[in-house]
Amino acid sequence: MKKLLLTTMALASLCLSGCVANDKYVQWETEAPEQFPKLTAIGYAPLATQPAKDQSHKVLMAMQASKIAAYRELAEQVYGQQIDAHSQMSDWLINNETVSANVSGMIKGAKVVKSYPAGDMYVTELELDYAQVWNLYQQNNRPRKIKDVTYF
Template sequence: MKAILFAALTAALTLSGCAVNDKYVQWETEAPKQFPKLTAIGYAPLATQPATEQSHKVLMAMQASKIAAYRELAEQVYGQQIDASSLVDDWLLNKQTVTASVSGMIKGAKVVKSYPAGDMYVTELELDFSQVWSLYQQQNRPRTIKHVTYF
């Protein structure tokens, strides 16, 4: 009797696990309610650029200030990784190190201004997240369920 009951219970569980749940899911993409705009400024010295001609120093400083501005944007978007260590020997602080790094990809930023200011070169960037969202939508289609129809 127990064997028959066990077999019937096993068959019922097996068949219920194989039930087909037919449905059609319709998806809808939702945009955020608001998009922030981030700004970043990068600086680079003109005098210390490793070039002999002034025009080359200006071009190198322009590029360096742009990279510095992009780094600042990446710090705002992704945060900054801080690693620190201290070495104490005989109750005296012998060595202390702090390293900072940032990693990420910035898409959609635009240069607002790029200009010399005294002995520095300055680049101002802007990152409009509505532009970032549009770029993201072209590559990845995040979705929410709009409607489910069961058959």
Template sequence: MKHLMLILLAVFLLGACSSNDRYVQWETVPPETFPKLTAIGYAPLDTQPAKTQAEKVLMAMQASKLAAYRELAEQVYGQKITASSSVNEWTMGDDNLRASVSGVIRGARVVKSYPVGEHYVTELELDFAQVWAVYQQQNRPQRVKDVTYF
């Protein structure tokens, strides 16, 4: 029994020493390619709720920019579709369709913003190299580069 206790104690001490005798070196792994997404947003000038033409242009600029951001969010995160239909006496009663998108877009830039006829247009670009750089500043995904045992 005494020998068994000594063997167990030796195994425990050797096992405890072996778990803390290494140094792990980490490195960041960039993706192989970075895509660029583009989106275009449109907004009508005449239907903006403003008194002067200059205010209408500013409101349309903002609305077209938001529409372009929504399109980018749809490309990155996808769109949630909810649909329902009802039939009453073999005829269509109600047919409802809802779409929504939710997400955070970082690193997009306005390429162009200009009026075209009765609309205002904003073109956005999302370069995933920029997105990756922003992500690296916040979160540092890493992999094992080297392990040194002592």
């Protein structure tokens, strides 16, 4: 009798689990944000301290360095900056204190607005339009929300 009861319960649970099948059709709809902000960043690099002999090479190196500095600033705005600090103390005096900053992230869709020398510095201005970021993200990830569910 016990064996028959266990077999019946096993068959009933198997049949019931079959009733929970995905007999539905889901329509998805992508939802855009209400507004797209624009971020700007400026990077600076000194011309005089670039490790090149020719002035034209110094300008090219400073141009690249200022662009990287501007991208770092954009990454700080988008992803934030991680700060690590460490202090050592002995006899109620600080012996050693270190602070480090780290930025990590990928910036897609930024464009160079201006790149120009200003005195002894080279300056690069970047702009990140989140409408462009949204379009790039849509192409790669396709975030969705449920538009309609039809059960059969």
